[in-house]
Amino acid sequence: MMKTKKLVFLETYGCQMNLADSEIVLSLLDKSGYSRTESIGSADVILVNTCAVRENAEQRVYGRLGDFSRYKKENPAVVVGVLGCMAERLRKELLESESFVDLVVGPDEYRKLPALIDAAIEGERGIAVKLSRIENYDDIVPLRTDGLIAWLSIMRGCDKFCTFCVVPFTRGRERSRTLVNIVREVEQLSRSGFKEVTLLGQNVNSYRDGENDFAFLLASAAAVDRSLRIRFMTSHPQDMSDALIRTIAENENICSYIHLPVQSGSDRILELMNRSYTADQYRSLVKKIKATIPGIALSTDIIAGFPTETEDDHRKTLELIREVEYDGAYTFKYSPRENTKAWQMTDDVPEETKLRRLNEIIDVQRSISLHTNRSLIGITMEVLVEGTSKKSESDFCGRTDTNKMVVFPKNGGAAGSYRQVKIDHVNSATLFGLQLHAAANG
């Protein structure tokens, strides 16, 4: 009798690295005879890939675990597993506090998943949370579902130890994949019809494979197929080399967009954060980037209410945001994380002050984005169509090289094609326009 494939339901929280990891997990499980299901009710195995970067990320996962416990009650044979950064951070605690959880598996132990699931089916609860200095899943081809835009992780872990950040503890030390395997993966993606690849790492700029640095890897990836867009993130300002900036400028298909988190505009806070640059050094870097790559779009991460942050520190952050004129900002209230250095500091900025500062940052950024987007009215931009707009069946949505979302009436073209769109109105988050002419796909 043919054995039917077991079904796995996998939900992912957190950053793009986690999305990429989930594709590695699915690939490992696929090899062991599992297939993916989108319907939790039909799953034999329920997995959740988690994020621990802020307290509220963990709260969301706990909420979801509540739902999973109900499925487990209805069907005790189902295996429930927690993967990723929360698994790594909480370890045994998770098995103790959540009695229906069968498996706890950290980011460097996914190869053990098939065996752990088999054991769980036999009733044995399992935990695997060792961090590794070498595991980089270099030989695993991720099981991707999207056929257009690919996440490709080039390195794992982080050695920067920013004092607020739990990542070095949940994802371990920095290690890079080999250049040949990354380039081979880009070649495969190009052959399978992908149009965009984002090279991922907590700090891609410190990528290294022998003599080869990130600038060389980026240039090599871009040379594979000039009609394939290459993006990358995240960049730490400290490692943004001149060679890298030149590489972005020189290669048409490397997108003109850099996610360059600043975190704060105050030197005192930057030092407490262990960010290793001053606000002025960051400003000079931005100046150099803008001068070398005309039209470059920049985005950032900002934390509001780090321990001891004063109104003056906050004002400096607002000033820097106004000066740089970011195209976008991801903004967070400071959230103390166990094990980190900042955990030892008193979380002394009151919640309502954090929230007010956060909202001020969001407001300033929104008005800058609106202003920048308005300056694009009347301009024709090339858009890679990602699919139908969520808000309207008759519209496409897609992104510019500078990572701006554009919505426009369908009128020819399809997902995966490049279209010329003349922008006619905007808001702070989206550009709207009309296709110039119905050119051939490509």
Ligand code: 5AD
């Ligand atoms: N509290 C708030 N924000 C955080 N980030 C990382 N750790 C914390 C924390 N403890 C933010 C940083 C980082 C982004 C991915 O998440 O801005 O760049």
Ligand code: SF4
């Ligand atoms: Fe965390 Fe800093 Fe590493 Fe980013 S660079 S992952 S913020 S420690």
